[in-house]
Structures are given as structure tokens and as C-alpha cells.
Amino acid sequence: MNNTADVVVIGAGVIGCSVAYEFARAGRSVIVVDRASGAGQGSTGASSAVVRFNYSTFTGVAAAWESRQAWEAWEEHLGGTDEGSLAKFHRTGGIVLDVEGMDIQGSCRLFDDVGVPYERWTATDIRHRFPSIDPARYFPPKPVDSEEFWDAADGEIGATWTPDAGFIDDASFAAHNLLAAAQRHGADFRFGQTVVAIDTEQGRVTGIRTSKGDSISCDVLINVAGPHSAVINELAGVLDDFRIRTRPLRQEVHELPGDGNEYPLVADLDLGIYFRRTPAGNLLVGGAEPECDPLEWLGDPDDFNPRATRDGYEAQAYRAARRVPELNIPSAVRGIAGVYDVSSDWVPIYDRTNLDGYYVAIGTSGNQFKNAPVVGGFLRSIVETTEAGVDHDQTPAHHLLPRTGITVNLGDYSRLREPSTTAGNVMG
Numbered sequence: 269m270n271n272t273a274d275v276v277v278i279g280a281g282v283i284g285c286s287v288a289y290e291f292a293r294a295g296r297s298v299i300v301v302d303r304a305s306g307a308g309q310g311s312t313g314a315s316s317a318v319v320r321f322n323y324s325t326f327t328g329v330a331a332a333w334e335s336r337q338a339w340e341a342w343e344e345h346l347g348g349t350d351e352g353s354l355a356k357f358h359r360t361g362g363i364v365l366d367v368e369g370m371d372i373q374g375s376c377r378l379f380d381d382v383g384v385p386y387e388r389w390t391a392t393d394i395r396h397r398f399p400s401i402d403p404a405r406y407f408p409p410k411p412v413d414s415e416e417f418w419d420a421a422d423g424e425i426g427a428t429w430t431p432d433a434g435f436i437d438d439a440s441f442a443a444h445n446l447l448a449a450a451q452r453h454g455a456d457f458r459f460g461q462t463v464v465a466i467d468t469e470q471g472r473v474t475g476i477r478t479s480k481g482d483s484i485s486c487d488v489l490i491n492v493a494g495p496h497s498a499v500i501n502e503l504a505g506v507l508d509d510f511r512i513r514t515r516p517l518r519q520e521v522h523e524l525p526g527d528g529n530e531y532p533l534v535a536d537l538d539l540g541i542y543f544r545r546t547p548a549g550n551l552l553v554g555g556a557e558p559e560c561d562p563l564e565w566l567g568d569p570d571d572f573n574p575r576a577t578r579d580g581y582e583a584q585a586y587r588a589a590r591r592v593p594e595l596n597i598p599s600a601v602r603g604i605a606g607v608y609d610v611s612s613d614w615v616p617i618y619d620r621t622n623l624d625g626y627y628v629a630i631g632t633s634g635n636q637f638k639n640a641p642v643v644g645g646f647l648r649s650i651v652e653t654t655e656a657g658v659d660h661d662q663t664p665a666h667h668l669l670p671r672t673g674i675t676v677n678l679g680d681y682s683r684l685r686e687p688s689t690t691a692g693n694v695m696g
């Protein structure tokens with residue numbers, strides 16, 4: 269077994285596999301190490317895989333819009349299939365319901381700048397297009413076990429409609445598709461091995477050591493360990509200059525039976541949830557961190573309840589039923605728990621570090637599955653620029669998004685940035 273590579277990637281989630289694919293197809297030798305038994309078994313495996321375009325920054329919107337084009341041309345993006353099949357993008361359209369404090373004009377301006385098609389809808393438009401969705405205003409979100417939760421609505425709300433939003437039908441399989449594409453270019457995936465140490469020499473990374481006693485040497489090491497990102501950064505000893513930090517946050521997503529209607533993606537900060545339909549016609553409901561619900565921050569990313577709870581189920585199902593009054597809520601809990609790797613401002617960190625040769629693609633904050641098609645290229649641009657001797661901290665790398673022709677400034681993802689002004693939740 270060859271234990272030397274140009275690039276070692278820690279983590280074979282959807283982002284790690286994308287990073288591996290970009291470097292492998294650029295002709296670099298790549299080894300990916302993951303402690304799990306296959307691709308996409310970390311946060312990727314729990315992902316709702318929603319594809320939407322509302323982000324607080326131009327770069328965020330542009331990355332999501334470019335990625336959406338790549339998901340639609342997934343086979344072309346990968347240069348082939350995965351034993352004859354691939355994960356699939358389902359175009360459902362999406363509505364982001366208006367909510368107090370939301371910068372609607374700013375969002376629309378970003379859509380105009382990037383070229384994302386959208387329409388502004390009134391409550392009447394929502395009722396006309398999706399009669400089962402009630403555009404009533406309940407803001408602010410309330411705990412579902414409080415009396416106020418059942419208060420009557422105090423008005424109606426409009427929304428922003430993006431016809432091109434949707435979802436990917438199998439998040440882990442999408443990661444596997446990227447693994448297969450990377451393997452076609454020679455990438456070597458090693459599962460069931462935990463990275464336990466990072467070797468350095470004179471301020472530069474030289475390799476890793478794994479729980480199986482292997483030493484793998486490399487020129488470039490990339491931390492794509494999802495909710496374990498901070499653990500790996502501590503092994504590398506790089507956190508001193510990070511202005512933006514990452515923390516694991518437990519999250520639940522529940523599935524409710526559909527009622528035969530076709531639902532779009534609904535981002536509903538008025539009630540503190542999002543939902544989308546599944547290929548089978550059910551509804552997947554997740555939380556949007558409403559202030560009234562305590563957040564489940566984890567001290568240790570491995571120490572959490574992996575099962576959906578009744579409290580989590582009722583919070584999300586009852587909120588969904590306020591928005592879709594005809595919904596049937598079974599008594600049995602059906603859901604999953606996953607973990608976000610949340611950054612200080614809910615924007616990811618795609619960056620170099622002060623340890624030469626050591627890079628990070630972390631802090632994906634519950635909102636970067638959709639951007640997997642472009643993040644591999646982001647890392648490649650940052651690594652190639654830095655390794656060519658340019659100081660990415662001072663002169664940030666720029667990256668051309670090939671399908672939309674937009675160039676983005678990768679300094680926006682810097683670990684040294686002032687925290688961006690964002691929604692402060694999964695919307696990013």
C-alpha cells in the first residue's frame with residue numbers, strides 16, 4: 269500500500285468527496301481517510317439536501333446558483349455515472365416566507381446581481397399557487413407547549429418564489445457519486461480509519477497518523493471532518509488565529525405523511541421551520557433555530573442522542589401543521605437526528621491556516637450540502653494559489669464558476685473575516 273500522496277483529505281462526506289474529486293481530476297495523487305465504513309455517513313447522511321439560493325452574501329448566492337446548474341448536469345459534472353445510476357435533482361420551486369427583520373430588498377438585489385430568477389408573491393399569490401399552504405402570520409415562533417402557540421394569526425405574509433429550487437433525492441448516494449468520480453481519477457479511499465495525529469516539521473504539515481497505526485505522508489492536508497472539524501484543528505494546533513470558530517449542533521428532521529398535494533420547498537422563519545416533499549410524496553420537516561427553542565450545542569460531537577425525540581417531533585410537526593392545516597400528524601415519531609458543524613456566523617470556512625500545507629473546508633452550518641459541486645474547486649483554487657507562494661490571507665484567491673461565468677472572492681470564506689451579518693441560523 270502506498271502511504272504517500274500529494275493531497276490527503278480527512279473526511280468522505282459530500283464535501284470531502286468533492287474536494288477529492290477536484291484534486292484527483294487535476295492529476296494530483298489523493299488519499300481520503302474516513303473513520304466511517306463508507307462515504308456520506310456523517311452529517312451528509314442526515315442532510316435534507318435542499319437546494320435553494322437565499323444567502324446573505326453575493327458569494328453565497330452565486331455558489332448555490334452555480335451548484336444548482338451542476339446538480340442538474342450531474343453526470344456531466346462527474347464525467348460518468350456510479351455503476352449506472354446517480355442521485356437526482358428534483359425541481360420543486362421554493363418559497364421563502366417573509367418575516368419581520370428580513371432584508372427582502374437585499375435578497376432580491378443579490379438574486380438580480382447573480383441572475384437567479386424569482387418572483388415576489390403576496391399572500392393571495394401563495395394561496396392561488398399552493399392552496400394547501402396557509403400564508404398566515406404567527407411571528408415570532410413560540411414553543412409548541414405554550415398557550416400562545418395556539419393564538420390566532422395576526423395577519424398574512426408574502427414570500428419570495430424561486431422556481432428553480434428543489435432537493436437531491438439521496439444525500440449519501442450523492443457523496444458516493446463523487447467518490448466514484450474521484451476513484452476514476454485514481455483517488456484512494458480508506459475507510460474505518462480515524463485520524464489521531466497530524467505530523468509537522470518546521471511549520472509545515474508532513475502527514476497524518478491513523479488509529480490503525482498507519483502513517484500517511486502528504487504535501488497538502490485538508491480537514492473536511494464535518495462536526496469533528498474543531499477536533500482535527502486542535503490536533504493540528506492551528507486555532508490561535510481563527511476569528512471564526514466551529515461548534516457541533518444537534519438537529520432533528522422529521523417525516524410526515526403527505527396529503528396528495530405537491531409541495532415546494534418552504535423556508536418558514538415565521539414559524540421556525542423548513543419543509544420539502546420527498547420523492548414518495550411525504551413531507552420532510554426541519555428546524556430553523558427559532559429563538560424560543562434551546563439549541564443543542566454538543567461539547568463532544570460523538571456524544572449525542574442519535575434518535576429523533578418526541579419533543580423535537582411535536583415542535584416541528586405542529587409548526588408544519590399551522591402552515592399546512594390539512595396535514596395529518598401520526599402519533600409515532602418518524603425522524604432522524606444529525607449534527608451541523610456551525611461556524612460563528614453560519615458561513616463556512618474554506619481557507620488556508622497558519623500551518624503551511626494544512627487547509628480547511630469546515631463550518632458548513634447546515635447549509636452547504638447544495639454547494640458540494642463547487643466547494644472542491646474552491647479548495648483547489650485556495651491550495652494552488654497558496655502553494656504558488658501567494659498569501660491568500662492578504663491577496664485572496666478568486667474562483668471562476670464555469671457554468672454561470674461568475675467570479676467569486678474566496679476571501680469571503682476566510683477564518684480571519686469579521687463575522688458576516690447573516691440570518692444567524694441555517695439560512696446562512
Ligand SMILES: Cc1cc2nc3c(=O)[nH]c(=O)nc-3n(C[C@H](O)[C@H](O)[C@H](O)COP(=O)(O)OP(=O)(O)OC[C@H]3O[C@@H](n4cnc5c(N)ncnc54)[C@H](O)[C@@H]3O)c2cc1C
Nearest residue numbers: 279281283303310311312315316318463494606632637638
Ligand atoms: C439534519 C441536517 C440537515 C441538513 N440539511 C441541509 C439541506 O437541506 N441543504 C444543505 O445544503 N445542507 C444541509 N445540511 C448540511 C450538509 O448536510 C452539510 O453541510 C454537509 O453534508 C457537510 O459535508 P461534509 O463532507 O463537510 O461533512 P460530513 O458529511 O459530516 O463528513 C465528515 C466526515 O469526516 C469523518 N471524520 C470525522 N472525524 C474524523 C477523523 N478523526 N478521522 C477520519 N474521519 C473523520 C466522518 O466520519 C465523516 O464521514 C444538513 C445537515 C444536517 C445535519
